[in-house]
Amino acid sequence: MKKICTILLALLFFTAIANSDENGLDRAKNARLQARSLATGQSDLSRNCYIPTFAEEKEPDETEVFFFRQQEVEVPIIMYHLVTDRPKFIGKHGITPQELEKDLTFLREAGYNTIVMQDLINFVERGKKLPKNPIVLTFDDGNFSDYSYLFPLLQENKQRAVVAIIGEATDRCTNLAETHKKLPNLTWPQVKELHDSGLVEIQNHGYNVHGKGGSGKKRGESADAYHNRLTEDLTKLQEACEAHLGWQPTTFVYPLGVIGEGSREIIEAMGMAATLGCEEGINTVRQGDRDCLFKMRRINRPSGKSLESILEKWKK
Ligand SMILES: [Zn+2]
Numbered sequence: 001m002k003k004i005c006t007i008l009l010a011l012l013f014f015t016a017i018a019n020s021d022e023n024g025l026d027r028a029k030n031a032r033l034q035a036r037s038l039a040t041g042q043s044d045l046s047r048n049c050y051i052p053t054f055a056e057e058k059e060p061d062e063t064e065v066f067f068f069r070q071q072e073v074e075v076p077i078i079m080y081h082l083v084t085d086r087p088k089f090i091g092k093h094g095i096t097p098q099e100l101e102k103d104l105t106f107l108r109e110a111g112y113n114t115i116v117m118q119d120l121i122n123f124v125e126r127g128k129k130l131p132k133n134p135i136v137l138t139f140d141d142g143n144f145s146d147y148s149y150l151f152p153l154l155q156e157n158k159q160r161a162v163v164a165i166i167g168e169a170t171d172r173c174t175n176l177a178e179t180h181k182k183l184p185n186l187t188w189p190q191v192k193e194l195h196d197s198g199l200v201e202i203q204n205h206g207y208n209v210h211g212k213g214g215s216g217k218k219r220g221e222s223a224d225a226y227h228n229r230l231t232e233d234l235t236k237l238q239e240a241c242e243a244h245l246g247w248q249p250t251t252f253v254y255p256l257g258v259i260g261e262g263s264r265e266i267i268e269a270m271g272m273a274a275t276l277g278c279e280e281g282i283n284t285v286r287q288g289d290r291d292c293l294f295k296m297r298r299i300n301r302p303s304g305k306s307l308e309s310i311l312e313k314w315k316k
Contacts, residue, residue, distance in 0.1 A: 071286065071287050072284060072285070072286045072287070073123070073130055073134060073284075073285050074282055074283070074284055074285075075115075075120065075134050075135065075136060075282070075283045075284075075285050076135050076136070076282045076283070076299055076311060076314060077135075077136040077137075077138060077276065077283060077296060077297065077298045077299065078103075078135065078136070078137050078138065078298065078299050078301050078307070078310075079138055079140065079278065079298035079299060079300045079301060080095065080100075080137065080138065080139045080140070080301050081093040081094060081139070081140050081141060081143065082094040082095075082141075082143050082145055083095055083096070083097055083100050083143070083145035083146075083149040083150060084096070084097075084145060085097060090303045091302065091303055092300070092302045092303075093300075093302070094303060095301065095302070095303045096303065097145075097149045099303060100149055100150065100153060101153055102306070102307070103137075103301070103307040104153050104154075104157045104159055105157070106306070106307055106308055107135060107159065107307070108157050108159065110133075110308070111132070111133050112133045112134075112135045113131035113132060113133055113134050113135070114134075114135055114136070114137055114159040114160045114161065115130060115131065115134045115135070115136055115160065116136065116160050116161070116162050116201035117136065117162055117201060117203060117250060117251040117274055117276075118201060118250055119134070120136070120274065120285055120293060121250055121251075121273045121274055121293060123285060123287060124285060124286065124287055124288065124289060124290060124292065124293055125273065125290065127287055127288075136162060137159075137160075137161040137162065138161070138162045138163075138164060138203075138253065138276060138298060139161060139162065139163045139164070140164050140205060140253060141164070141165075141166055141169070141185070141205065141210075142163055142164065142165030142166055142169060142170055142185050142186045142191065142205070143184065143185060143186070144173075144182075144183055144184060144185060144186060144190075146161075146163050146186060146194065146200070147186055147190045147193075147194065150163075150200075151193075151194060151197070151199070151200070154197075154199040154200065155197070155199065158199075159199070160198075160199050160200070160201070161199070161200055161201075162200070162201045162203055162251070163186075163191075163194060163200050163201070163202055163203070164202075164203045164204065164205035164251075164253035164276075165185075165186065165191060165202060165203075165204075165205055165237070166185070166205050166206060166207070166208075166210045166255075167206070167207030167208065167236055167237035167240055168207055168208040168210075168211075169184075169185040169210075170185060170186055170187065170188055170191060170240075171188075171240070172185070173185045173186065173187045174187040174188045174189070177189075188240075188244045191244065191245065192244055192245055195245045195247060202241060202245060202247065202249060203249045203250070203251040203252070203253055203276075204234060204237050204238060204241070204249035204251065204252050204253065204272065205237075205252075205253045205255055206233055206234060206237065206252075206255050207233045207234065207236040207237040207240075208233055208236075209230070209233050209255055210255040210256070213256070213258065214254065214255040214256040214257070214258030214260075215230055215233075215234075215252075215254055215255055215258060215259075215260055215263060216258035216259065216260040216263075217260045217261055217262075223262060226260065226262065227262065227266055230260065230263060230266050231266055231269070231270070234252065234266070234267065234270060235270060237249070238270060238271075248271065249272065250271070250272055250273050250274065251272060251273070251274040251275065251276060252267045252272050252274075252275045252276075253275070253276045254275060254276065254277050254278070256278070257277050257278025257279065259275075259277055259295060263275075264294055264295075273290070273293055274293035274294065274296065275293075275294050275295055275296065276296050276298055277295045277296065277297065277298065278298060278300070279295070279297050279298075280297060280298065280299050280300060280314075281297035281299070281314065282297065282299070282314050282315075283296050283297055299311075299314055
């Protein structure tokens, strides 16, 4: 009897070991299969999804779910110029301070999230996330109203904007600041204050090509001469920004919307990753597609309409 009991106990012991080995093997096999399916993009999560080349092979998490869903985003970019209460400047390129305040309040209440150009560049080039309902607010020329009207409203609403400055105007106003109280454009200390706040992203609107018909190629100008002239002008503002702000603009905002042939190569060679034009429309921004950051469309915001009605018109 004692012998039979010993045999039975031994049988039970070996069966238990065999089962545990089997479970262990199953786990290892499952892990291998899971790893292979992730590497080849055949997991349940990634099936039918875009697989970014820079994604790491790892267990998918919530961030990646968001990432996959966000491979393509519609982004409106609004084009503002002057904010003024002087009637003769109010119109296609000038709005009142009250209109600007209403715009920012509307955007906040409607759930729009104001982002800047670097957010779009990071989304396209590095796969970084964007908030829901992103929108870019751009202010051309570096008018003083960016400091007097826009800046306090951004602080109040915790919103962000892009200000594209003209290098020559910024230098001129900085030099006149000691002798003149009212200046049309920003000075470098004001530009720095905007930049340092983190609410305003400073971008390049040319050093001195703005008042000279924009950054297009002149009639009869050779490709080489155009290349050198534009490179010199834009570099001058890039270097001034580096010196005053410790930041080099990443976007060129075409003055007057004039897009010169071959200008993209010149702009890219300077390290900028995006350009903004004046053609109207909403942009489709895609991860991994650097082309979609060039000649981006903007929607002009004239006086006399609500931003809500303008956006409604462009929504698909
Ligand atoms: Zn301009």
